[in-house]
Amino acid sequence: MTLISSSDRPPVVVTSDATQSVANQHRQVWDLPVRVFHWSLVAAVVASYVTNKLGVGYFRYHVWCGYAVIVLVSFRLLWGLVGTRHARFWNFVCGPASTARYALGWMRGEPQRYAGHNPLGALMVMALLLALFAQACSGLFGNDEIVNVGPLYGYASNELSLQLTSLHRQLFNWILAAIVVHVLAVLVHRVAKRENLVSAMWTGRKPAHVVSIDESIASSRLGLALLLILAISGALAWIVANAPVADAQSF
Numbered sequence: 678m679t680l681i682s683s684s685d686r687p688p689v690v691v692t693s694d695a696t697q698s699v700a701n702q703h704r705q706v707w708d709l710p711v712r713v714f715h716w717s718l719v720a721a722v723v724a725s726y727v728t729n730k731l732g733v734g735y736f737r738y739h740v741w742c743g744y745a746v747i748v749l750v751s752f753r754l755l756w757g758l759v760g761t762r763h764a765r766f767w768n769f770v771c772g773p774a775s776t777a778r779y780a781l782g783w784m785r786g787e788p789q790r791y792a793g794h795n796p797l798g799a800l801m802v803m804a805l806l807l808a809l810f811a812q813a814c815s816g817l818f819g820n821d822e823i824v825n826v827g828p829l830y831g832y833a834s835n836e837l838s839l840q841l842t843s844l845h846r847q848l849f850n851w852i853l854a855a856i857v858v859h860v861l862a863v864l865v866h867r868v869a870k871r872e873n874l875v876s877a878m879w880t881g882r883k884p885a886h887v888v889s890i891d892e893s894i895a896s897s898r899l900g901l902a903l904l905l906i907l908a909i910s911g912a913l914a915w916i917v918a919n920a921p922v923a924d925a926q927s928f
Contacts, residue, residue, distance in 0.1 A: 702885035704893035706792055707878060708761040710902035714753050715878055721745040722809070722856075726849075736825040739816075744913060746813040750806050751909045752902075759901065761894045763793030770803065771796040788870075792883065792892040801859050808855065812848040815841040817917075831921030 725742035728735040757766040769791070771779070776796040782788050788795070794802060817829040819842035830838055866872040877883050 703880075703882035704885055704888040704890070705881050706763050706883045706888055706892070706894065707881040708764060708894060708897035708902075709881065709899060710752075710756060710760065710897060711764050712878055712881055714749055714756070718746065718749045718753075718809070721749060722852075733821050733823050733825055736821060740828060743813045743816045744917075746809055747817075747913060748906065748909050750810045750813070751913075752905055753806060754810075755905050755909075756902065759905075761896065761898055762892075763894065766803075769794040769796075769799045771799060776800065790887060792888040798862070801855065801862070805852070805855055805859070808848055808852050812845055812852060815845040815848070819845050826923045828917045829920050830923040 721742050725739060725746065728739040728742055756764050759765075762768055776799075779789055779796040783797070817827045818833045818838055820826040820830060820838050822839070822842070826838070833841065863874050866874050872887075
């Protein structure tokens with residue numbers, strides 16, 4: 678509570694209920710498609726890793742995980758152009774100068790406030806999206822050097838397939854390193870800045886002191902998101918169904 682006094686009247690006690698009420702308020706930042714994409718991508722990447730470790734007998738399931746990654750990342754890239762406010766790239770992808778200023782401010786303990794992704798978070802988002810897309814697409818042309826080939830192997834020579842298979846494997850190490858950095862950054866925000874980014878990506882809401890009223894979103898644009906998912910899935914299914922049959926002798 679706060680004491681307010683003047684020279685001609687006794688102190689007045691003002692409770693902090695109103696202040697506490699504001700502190701407890703949350704506003705919507707992340708739309709439902711972004712949240713479903715995020716956690717679905719986590720599941721797809723984990724499943725891809727597991728099916729790869731289980732061996733060649735699980736190759737077809739590994740391929741299906743790759744399909745999921747391609748559809749999800751393709752959707753997110755398009756959603757970054759036509760989605761809700763904080764999902765759009767123009768709203769959080771910054772240039773080198775702005776990113777450097779944010780990094781310096783963060784190191785000095787004076788970070789600039791962002792309702793959505795901050796500039797450093799934006800770099801991680803774009804790096805992961807592009808790396809995962811390249812990794813999943815390269816796997817479509819690859820082979821396990823034993824008996825299985827990717828669904829688009831017929832478009833490539835055996836030499837090119839082996840090169841793309843090598844890229845597919847090497848990229849995963851970089852992706853894994855980026856994921857570790859991403860998780861550590863989330864933990865730093867939770868411990869040092871008391872920001873629960875995991876909860877925000879689950880509920881879509883952030884505290885009102887971080888998000889102003891004009892920065893909150895009112896709609897998730899679910900209809901548009903579903904149309905994009907169906908279009909991307911249909912396009913990928915058509916490409917796979919019409920791919921040349923792999924020549925077993927070339928493998």
